[in-house]
Amino acid sequence: MDECPNRKIFDSLSSTFDRLEEAAWFIRLMEEHYHSADRFRWSLSSFLRTLKEVMQLLTMELQGNKALSAILSQKKAELSSDPLIEFLYKQRDIVVHKSMLKPASKGTVGFTRGRGLKLGLGMPIDPLSDSVTAIKKYIYHAAKDTDFLGILYTEEDGSGEYTCVERQWRMSEFPDKELTQLAASAWEKVAQALFNIAGIMGAKLVKPNFELGNPNHVHFEIYNPEWVKEQLEYYKKWIAENET
Known part of the structure; x- marks a missing residue:
């Protein structure tokens, strides 16, 4: 043969x-x-x-x-x-x-229902920092003042909505991709x-074809409401002890 x-x-x-x-x-x-x-x-x-x-x-x-x-x-x-x-x-x-x-890095903190961002606030994210730093920064300001966007879900309410960070990585020479x-x-x-x-x-x-993963899964990091609640309580306590 x-x-x-x-x-x-x-x-x-x-x-x-x-x-x-x-x-x-x-x-x-x-x-x-x-x-x-x-x-x-x-x-x-x-x-x-x-x-x-x-x-x-x-x-x-x-x-x-x-x-x-x-x-x-x-x-x-x-x-x-x-x-x-x-x-x-x-x-x-x-x-x-x-x-x-x-690489260039930015993101949006907001909330999602699993298919795209429903509402959010864009911000730069240091390319040496994990995405979670962005939501912690927002939680800190919410603890200090208020959750003015209403994006911090601290309880599982059955709506399917969760606090999230949508991140983007870019090369400055190809900013649109x-x-x-x-x-x-x-x-x-x-x-x-x-x-x-x-x-x-x-x-x-x-x-040859390279099929990327679903961007709704890859680009979004979703945070458990219990974790969000813990972080909010932590920052409220920290602010009360250190900034009053």
Whole structure:
């Protein structure tokens, strides 16, 4: 029985495909840790590193294949000239050789019923701070004065409404697109370049697609009413003891 062409090509490019999957995994970690600033940034940094390594590994695995040399060089040049890929590659070099990455970060404190924000107050969130710092800041001011937005749910009332923070991560050079969307788009571009090469080698592959998680789940951090009540009582007590 003849060996499956896809398996033969996959085996010959196994390190490259593995690194592509690793890059995808780091996007998943970005989503999983969307509200934990350090873990989000570390996952982003790892994504940038592995994304650039995909084509580097492909070059190594095709070393000596003169028939594909010119096509590979063309694909690498096309990727490097793509505005998004070029920018992310440069960010990878900064992370590896110069300093940590601090994307633009902002959020909205408010309440939700599980599908979008119903009412909220926008504010910047330090890219080195978790999302919970934003709601704690609002709770502190509510304890000191009043919950003027009426967004602090301190009891489970059956309405399905909960206090929340909706967070956004951005790159200043691409202000209109959320950061995990940028990452997914970049992943697809690099994956397509790899798939094109594999296709020329004889593989039959479908167009690569990275499906992000539901933004109503990823971008929102929802707080238990009991926790909100505890925080409100804590700050009221702290203010009474320290600011009166």
